[in-house]
Amino acid sequence: MTKIAEHDMSVIGKKVLRREDPALLSGESKFVADLEAPGVLNIFVLRSSVANARIRSINVQRAKEAKGIVAVYTAADLESEWAAPMPCAWPVTADMKNPAHYPLAKDTVRYVGDGIAVVVAHSTEEAADAASLIEVDYEEQPVVIDLEEALSGRHLVHESLGTNVSYVWELNPNPVGLEKAFTEAKYVVSERYVQQRLIPAAMEPRGVLAVPSPMGGDYTLYSATQVPHILKVMAALTLGISETKLRVIAPSVGGGFGSKLNVYAEELICLALSRKHRLPVKWVEERSEGGQATIQGRGQVQYMELAADADGKLLGVRVNLIADMGAYLQLVTPGIPLLGAFLYHGVYHVANYGFKATGVFTNKTPTDAYRGAGRPEATYAIERAMDALAKKVGVDSAEIRRRNLIQPEQFPYNSPAGLIFDSGDYPKNFEMALEKLGYSKLREEQAQRRLQSSTKNLGIGISFFVEMCGLAPSRVLASLNYSAGGWESATVRILPTSKIQVVTGTSPHGQGHETSWAMIVADKLGVPIEDIEVLHSDTAIAPHGMDTYGSRSLSVGGTAVHLATERVLDKARKLAAHQLEVSEEDLDYGAGAFSVKGAPEKVMPLAGVAFEAFTAHNLPEGMEPNLEASISWDPPNFTFPYGTHLAVVEVDSETGKVELMRYLSVDDCGNQINPMIVEGQIHGGIAQGVAQALYEEAVYDESGNLLNPSLADYLVPSAAEMPNFELGQTVTPSPTNPLGVKGIGEAGTIASTPAAINAVVDALSHLGVTNIDMPASPERVWRAIQSAKG
Amino acid sequence: MYPAKFEYVRALDVADALAKISSDEDAKFLAGGHSLVPLMKFRLATPSLLVDISQLQELAYVKDEGDYVAIGALTRHHDVERSGILQSHVPILPHVAGMVGDPQVRHRGTIGGSVAHGDGASDLPAALLALDATMVATGSVGQREIPAKNFFKGFLETDLSPDEILTEIRVPKGTKAWSYKKFNRRAQDWAIVGVAAVKNGSTKVAFVNMGSSPLRSTGCEGALNKGASITEAAELATEGIDPPSDLNATSEFRIHLAKVLTRRALEEMEG
């Protein structure tokens, strides 16, 4: 594996400004809400105001008669539109329970926010006004909110299932060994952790515009989605439209974090109504509506156990968790815990491993992928448990980690859960981070403050994460019952004027692929970035793709771009050799031109080759015209980014307020194409993970009402709450792909939540505090201190 | 969130505003809109007519009037924050105005809107209460002056009648010491609890978000008058006060916070 960053002339490894930004900053970019369509009908979805009820009756008469109303539909009116229920693409077990889920709830509503009726009007305001005139008569049923209570089955979300359990999924390669590890252990740590539900809160709410073409029976579906390709397939199947008749476009999309990795009711409803009315149909989500109508993240109760010997060395790791599915299974809801299932031992070597997840239904908004999906939960559990183990063994929390880290010579590391960690030097990364932070000095300051009984308690939190990303080898996905592949496609096309089109199946929504992909091609071809256009997120332009999620885009999609570029260059070389009348081996390529070895005056620029390929006047025997290559690439393995994240907090023990004073990370994502984009991803990721630790929670009352759907109450932190992030890096290229890259999109989020909470607990450990549930709000912290006082 | 249907007119001057507001029983003044519009979007307020007074430049001023400073009701939070007159004579107000919401809120929201809204969770009303400010209301029959103590009546309820416009706020000079402690989770947030303390002759202490309207801490003020220590007075600060519980804090925690913050405010004033 070469370190790409060592090429001198290369743009790779440079902080190239994002090409996307001028249009985004000047408002030129178009989001779904900005799109106009002549004759458009706007819809408003009336949603259930109760969490579990039979619908005795719905009276839409007054709404139908209201001003500006075109139509009002209930589930019964739209039944004939659906060829299939809404898709769940990840049946994790053969006997998984997946109750049929349609875009509108028919006789029973199962969460607050469940769609009941659609009002179609000329303006959204009229539709909203009319919706308030719809009378729904509910026969309320007992609700299932708490996860442990859900297991009891006392009340049921789906009565016909006879249980709230959707599935049980287990990984226990060596049950005897695991049992033995726990019986023979000197130390056993048993912890219960709660992963609260989170509202993804992407900057842009969701939006849909379905436009029937004036002829031919085609439809164009614009959606604020991360997954136009998956959406196209699923929408075609659900509506019984031929896939050839459907084009999906994701225009500028303002963030997703997994929440737009889905197939939503409103996408299907708009498409169905555009078919019915032969007019464009549009829906734009309201912010507070999104709290209920868009999937939520996390939602787990984890029972985490560690077994260790007298030195604190791990003998076994065992986790048993309950995962909150919500009321229905959305696109990949049941699979989210599985994305963490292999990683509950984190960066530590252990021989014995067991994982069990029970997916349960509750009367709440469905959960699904949210930045990190499964891996933040795993990292949280192991990193908190390691701190608990350190306490038990009586060593510093850095020392307990040192004793257990997987060593460089163990790579590629065969993990006890059956993965192969690609590459890494964990001790180097760890010591570098502690050194940069001044760890031992901070420990001294902490001791000093404790001596003085300061109310400003200093805490240091360590989190060392590894994750699996770059979804992924398709055959591994098959073994997990995932109903899609993990490949990615790319086309590189050099046009007659030597401008270059790069077509990617990834679908960026803030990650800067237009910049990074152009850098990869510019580097390979030695041409200016300005000559390269990256096309994406339109299924008519990029017909094949697996879209963007799971930190997969660079390691899979970027690699596909790299390989397609190589293939184009191979063809260009053949053509140039033919015209320069030398053999291919006699050609050098650099700075956008072929030259003959030993005769540097004999050159043929790529532009010339492109034009020759276009005119096709003089091609080698058997060569097809045009300079273009397409690749679909399926990686042999996941990639495994890792890194040390350290948080320093000050906790005011009088008010319970936590202040994040410093945050330092040393990440290793292999080679970096654009370090500025890497930093941006880490910054956002850290903030989002700290948000879970200190600020955010979707709060439900016992009747199943979401109490804080608006941004006034749902506390997304801002830059003002964050310190300057101190970032460092190590670079261990991945052998999984020729670019040597890993993923960075989720790393910060995966690592930072336990770093922050470990810091808070550490700050108060001398007062006897051992746990604080998330988010560590002032009142929670204050109460933890009070109850530790006894 | 889509508000219910409403009509909109813009007032040309105070007299015009008063005429327009009386034309419709369900009319409301619109100043910065940063309290009213959110309520309308939640459909908690459904005025049939909005009389926009936000462009009345005649009500946007800060003037030195000798014993007191006069602030026009339509002065934006940002302008209160930057006023040299207030910084020299009533320094707590610019400080508090600078802690309201975020820069966008401070450029649109007005001091008059904040006062007329009468929200117990707002920062400026509590500061004005501690300052013993006077509100000037103008109606069709003329002007009247209302001491802050009598102005705030209850939950979003003030002494203003629906057809009166708040035109001016008068704030006495002579602050010897002051402190404002705002406790929140994010910089842009409303106070979970706030304490405004002003020493001007005696020490006055007012609370943010400890009740349905801004409140004076009679417990603390009384104790201080009787010569209690800071710690003792802070302990008594919440006497007779029954704060609300919400997602950010239970009533019990608010009481605890109010005592801690009062002590810190008083200590800060001691220097």
Ligand SMILES: Cc1cc2nc3c(=O)[nH]c(=O)nc-3n(C[C@H](O)[C@H](O)[C@H](O)COP(=O)(O)OP(=O)(O)OC[C@H]3O[C@@H](n4cnc5c(N)ncnc54)[C@H](O)[C@@H]3O)c2cc1C
């Ligand atoms: C995101 C956000 C954060 C905020 N954070 C804070 C905060 O931290 N602290 C805080 O104190 N406030 C906060 N606010 C509220 C903000 O300060 C408002 O600007 C203020 O409360 C109301 O002023 P306004 O000019 O916007 O009034 P409007 O919303 O226009 O009016 C409010 C009410 O007062 C009436 N009214 C307005 N002016 C007059 C007048 N001259 N005479 C008679 N009646 C009148 C209106 O009819 C209406 O009933 C926040 C607001 C937002 C949107």
